[in-house]
Amino acid sequence: MLKGLLDLHNLLRWFILILLLVNIIKNYASINKPFTTGDKKLGLWLMICAHTTFLVGLILLIIKLTQLPAGVSVMKNDALRFSFVEHPVAMLIAIVLITIGRGVFRKNISDAKKHTRAATLFLLALIVILAMIPWATSSLVPGM
Known part of the structure; x- marks a missing residue:
């Protein structure tokens, strides 16, 4: 079960990265165009994938916390601190940025500002995610 969840987590990471890139490019390319239903749906798919x-x-x-031996200090071990503190907190920040970026269309501002704000928030989320993915310990292709 743990391997299946980890593979799903790794697979969904790629969907998020692709959707972030598509959203960023689409919003920057559409700065002088109206904010459409397609823009809203693309942001919604990104938000659903990120929350999942x-x-x-x-x-x-x-699950991993329950498997830790008693007496282990998470904060003194770099690998454990990354896995149990830094990575989850950074991903929570990225999820918040994505959610705020998705909600920009509700604001009563110009379409150009909507596109700019959404793209900027999505870009910040992308930077946080890329910085905090454990590239060295995770497989590039899920299941491998």
Whole structure:
């Protein structure tokens, strides 16, 4: 079960990265165009995928926390601190940025500002995610 959840978490990561890139490019390319239903739906798919990945990650975190031996200090061990503190907090920040970026269309501002704000928030989320993915310990292709 743990391997399946980890593979799902890794697979969803790629969907988030692709959707972030598509959203960023689309919003920057559409700055002088109206904010369309397609823009809203693309942001919605990104937000759904990001929240689903976060929930799977939380389940993995809880399972791994229950498997830690008694007396282990998470904060003194770099690898454990990254896995149990830094990575989840950074991903929570990225999810918040994605959610705020998705909600920009509700604001009563010009379409150009909507596109700019959404793209900027999505870009910040992308930077946070790329910085905090454990590239060295995770497989590039899920299941491998």
